[in-house]
Amino acid sequence: MAMNLEKICIDAGLKLTLPRKAVLKVLEDSKDHPSVEEIYKRATNLDSSISMATVYRTVAMLHEMDILIRHDFNESFSRYELNDDHHDHLIDIDSGEIVEFHSDELEALKEKIAQDMGFDLVDHRLELYAKKRK
């Protein structure tokens, strides 16, 4: 699902600076779940003078705007991905590989559990930590 991040930023009244464009492009092109460090490395190819501080600021802003999802896969740092299509994650604890999946049945059940407890579900987080079957 494509998102025009530059347009979203302009519409939000933000200036489209070189470092910002670089970060937006990196995020649009990423099919994985890069850390800030990794986003910084990739963005350096598009704007060699970009700084970590700017990446942190941009990523925080996009997360605030609900454009980015922040993940904490039991690591000492955060990973980010575009908040386009909803899915959950399975982490292979041997290889570290992150596999995305989606289950309508699971979605419905989470919603039902929250409702049964007297709550409206706003957000949720499901991670499966597993090993490849031999």
Place this chain on the structure above:
Amino acid sequence: MAMNLEKICIDAGLKLTLPRKAVLKVLEDSKDHPSVEEIYKRATNLDSSISMATVYRTVAMLHEMDILIRHDFNESFSRYELNDDHHDHLIDIDSGEIVEFHSDELEALKEKIAQDMGFDLVDHRLELYAKKRK
């Protein structure tokens, strides 16, 4: 579900020092999900000379032994709880209240999803972020 933490530690060949006993007692008595800071505060009542470093070390050790579960509820610090009975968590995003729940249906579904993907489920983490229904 009661656990005799002192016995478990002795059986593991650990010395039962005063600070350790204090932390163990605090954890056994806690019905919530205290942070290290909070565990430290509570333990201070039992051993006034205990240090944060010891709480960190003890908690890390118990987590390593699979006696404690570490949580990261989108906060800047970790929370801990005894790994006695399995349940998931619903976090009230307005009040911060953490409600525990269990669903056999959900457990079975998570297992099935992992299996269908060719994995054996080792661990998982499900958090529902919700608002009280008006």
Place this chain on the structure above:
DNA sequence: TTATGTGCAAACCGTTTGCGAATCA
């Protein structure tokens, strides 16, 4: 022209760790 955004480096803060002293077994 000027509000907004940037790079730099220092600060921040939860957590970890080296060390010499204390303590349990």
Place this chain on the structure above:
DNA sequence: TGATTCGCAAACGGTTTGCACATAA
């Protein structure tokens, strides 16, 4: 007594921030 554990304080590492300069509009 001797191995383990402790408190202290410094170090660590990912993240945030104050400031003077740069830049998009």
